[in-house]
Amino acid sequence: MDYKKLFPIFETHKELAYLDSAATNQKPEKVIKAIDEYNRKFNASPNRGSYGISVEATCQYNQAKGKVAKFIGAKNTEIIFVKSSTEGLNLLANSFSYELTKEDNILIGITSHHSNIVPWQEVRRRIGAELRYIYLDKNGEFDYSDLESKLDSNTKVVSFSHGVNATGILHDVKKVVDLVRQNSNAKIILDACQSVAHEKIDVRALDVDYLVFSAHKIFGPVGAGVVYIKEELIEGTKPLLFGGDMIEFVEEQETILRSGTQKFEGGTQSVEAAVGLAAAIDFVEEIGLDNIKKVEEELLNYAISELKKLDFVKLYHYEGIKKTPAIAFNIEGVHPHDVSQFCDFHNVAIRTGHHCAQPLMKYMGIPSCCRASFSIYNKKEDIDKLVVALIEVNKTFNNN
């Protein structure tokens, strides 16, 4: 099956080898059409009007929520739509800042994205709670004895990535959750941005308390993010945005907020983004996650084997470890920005820099690196193009 044909952007850019899906996915026709249709047929403010298209918009919004819930094994009433996973993580950190004290500690995976680090630093700044990090073993996975040693009765939050955006490592959520549950009463937050499009997520099976992901990491539009909150925790979790739609009664000095997940959705919700996300989930389910994973695994393995043949490429890859379809690497003596410039000239789009993971880069002992990440619209020729570009970089900079 030629999945590339389902993505219109490759009609516009026929030569493009887009290897930056971990940053953002390209959109299939199905998603583009759904958003277009929404704007042509029933764009209206949801939850407010009692006229035809507003009712329809509300219905579409709620159906999208239901679809997301089913996709990750949650109830409709456990799902909030936010703008992005960054907003979702800020919502959670902000909520915890009301209840944590300076005696408490927060445990973060060192492999976390800045969106799952900086908000917790703000919590620490505001209330003085301690920030601890789970470090890695020599295979790039979490050091579980390190994790265990850092859990105690004052550990209130453990927050980490399922898939590591910079290096593509897929952490063993079950192992982390088991250890946390055995050794603390901490609440567990999982950043599923890099796994939601590649692994079957079941929030009950994973037994996490909160989960976030962004729609644009799973073929959906930018502007939709999801926060899953375990039902019994909803009442105790505080909203981030206050304003319209999340209220019951507003007086001059006092307001009664809505109950359930409705209190988290202040302002006009993006039905357009919700509809796009729903279409993206339909898209994924029609193809099947297993099929997606099969294609991506083949591409990843091909990329690893081809890059291994280039002795000037340093791969940040560990054998026998579970991965998302992403590979991090550097070329000796060449700054990643220059690598990406050469790649651009070969119509190869890779990501370079610190990948919003400066603590991880420092932990790995590198200032920055390159990353190639794959999706179902990639083919082996895209990786071949990358190899050609890298050979040229090496020739130009290292005279080889």
Place this chain on the structure above:
Amino acid sequence: MSLDRIYTNLIMEHNKNAHNKREIACNCMERGHNPNCGDDITVQLNIENDIVKDAAFIGIGCAISTASSSILMDLIKGKKISDAERIVTNFLNMIKGEELTEEQMEELDEAALLENIKNMPARVKCATLAWNGARVIFEKHEANKN
């Protein structure tokens, strides 16, 4: 624009040579950072009696930022602050897209050869990182005098 018009001999030489990439005894320092690509360069100047006695930089950067920093150091070393400041201002204006006079371009010497960076938005910050650092140093120096 082809790759060899960006990665010119000038850029590659300065990037490889790195004769200005060293730590010096200095009385003025300014760190510049480009978070998008990871360039992190500190300009070090030793200013005495309003003359840039010595100039160098340390840090990590791409070929463009490394070469541009190195070219800057060659250009302002030994110059009076007023001249160095003028050179820096003209370079930054050139990269912003302003037309310089023939005289101004001549004064920029090797730096004038970086002109085409103005057509590459993704590399402007790389090329100007150290120059903005020097600009800030001169501004602070002026402010301290007054």
